[in-house]
Amino acid sequence: LHRSMRQLAFSALWLVSVHGMWKDHKSVESMWNNEKYSAQLDGKGNPTLYCSHHKAGTVLLAKLSRLLGPSCECDRTDNLRDPDKPCYNETSVVAYHCNPQSLVEYAQKIGSELALVHSVRDPFSMLISGYVYHTEEPVPESWLNEKRDLLSVGCQSNTSLHKCLKALPLEKGLVVQTLFAEHGLREMEEVYDMIENKTNSGINLCLESWAADWHGTATRFVDEVRLNDEEKRNKFFDLSEELKIDHNACSGYGSGGGLDTVMITPKIGGNSKTAMLSQTHLASFCDPNREKYKQILKHQLSEAQPDLFNWLMSLSEKLQCAPT
Numbered sequence: 001l002h003r004s005m006r007q008l009a010f011s012a013l014w015l016v017s018v019h020g021m022w023k024d025h026k027s028v029e030s031m032w033n034n035e036k037y038s039a040q041l042d043g044k045g046n047p048t049l050y051c052s053h054h055k056a057g058t059v060l061l062a063k064l065s066r067l068l069g070p071s072c073e074c075d076r077t078d079n080l081r082d083p084d085k086p087c088y089n090e091t092s093v094v095a096y097h098c099n100p101q102s103l104v105e106y107a108q109k110i111g112s113e114l115a116l117v118h119s120v121r122d123p124f125s126m127l128i129s130g131y132v133y134h135t136e137e138p139v140p141e142s143w144l145n146e147k148r149d150l151l152s153v154g155c156q157s158n159t160s161l162h163k164c165l166k167a168l169p170l171e172k173g174l175v176v177q178t179l180f181a182e183h184g185l186r187e188m189e190e191v192y193d194m195i196e197n198k199t200n201s202g203i204n205l206c207l208e209s210w211a212a213d214w215h216g217t218a219t220r221f222v223d224e225v226r227l228n229d230e231e232k233r234n235k236f237f238d239l240s241e242e243l244k245i246d247h248n249a250c251s252g253y254g255s256g257g258g259l260d261t262v263m264i265t266p267k268i269g270g271n272s273k274t275a276m277l278s279q280t281h282l283a284s285f286c287d288p289n290r291e292k293y294k295q296i297l298k299h300q301l302s303e304a305q306p307d308l309f310n311w312l313m314s315l316s317e318k319l320q321c322a323p324t
Contacts, residue, residue: 046226047091048115049106049202051077051098053188054181055129057119057207058096060243065094067239068225077102080109100190107200115225116202120192122321123185123312125208128293131177135165153179174297175304182308189315206321214244 050065052058065071072087076097079085087093091110098118107114121129139145144162151157154176155164161180165173194200203224209217218240222233301309 046115047110047113048117048225049077049093049095049103049110050117050119051095051103051191052119053097053121053126053184055126055133056121056188057205057210058094060207060210061117061119062094063243064221064240065092067236068227077106080106097184097187098191099187100194103191104194104200112201114201116195116200117221117224118191118195118202118204119207120188120204120319120321121207122319123188123315124294124297125321126185127174127178127181127297128290130181131165131174131293132290134161134177135173150176150180170293171296171300174293175300178297178301178305178308178312185312185315189318192319204319206319208321210244214241 048065048068048071050061050071052061062071062073069092071092071094072090073094073096074080074085074087075095077093077095077099078097079087079095080093081102082088087095091114093106103116107116133140134144139162145160147158147160149157150159150161150164154172155161165176168176191200192204195202195204203220205217205220215237218237222236227233227236298309301312
């Protein structure tokens, strides 16, 4: 019975992530506050900040946090500065966009007891993932249809990101996606450097490392959040296996499919992971052209934005997240 309930919970959480409800705090909160989605390990008792960046592992990080104890989800660590925003007084937080300065302020507020798990990803993989996601039909998240001034990234002044990308040929669209995502990528690098240089305590975990070495990466994760009880650690490993990234999830669709957060799905009733995906999501997340897109992007950037291209290459080398 308990296993069936756990499987049902993970299935529901996967549906939330696929349909882009992560930005809707109330929708997520109302679903996850339901008793069925309560933590499996009776809470860990340690203040923890799980933070990521768009297309760098937010869905996985949120799901893993729920295995340990209740966590408050917020759009950005900037929310932790504002007493009127959700999560201001919380000590276990999942932030989908990690801003360096507000992270430092939060860490100072909480003190040395704070554990920090920062999810990163190869920048070129993030950019291709973002382009595919932002051009999906129908749009996976409502903000993609919001009109904004996008002149600085090569679009019109009063248009939506989705409309702009769909109207452009692939080569130009990939460059626009890069310019749009640049700020978030630079934030990712700054937080990464803070942790690596010990300016701030915590760990950097590549999204790709979960596919390359699930148990080893999960061990680093539980060590950082100080889950020291052996019985609870073993239970976490068992439960987290249900979220395990499957390198072969796209094998039935076409060769060359890329790793993405939507591939982190539970096995329900023995069904294959890909069986749970709609054809629309299979077409985008298992697109066999992703490696080709990366090469096109690199070529376009090297000619049109050489400084930006060189920085992205250096960032990719620094992170050493094996591209998938």
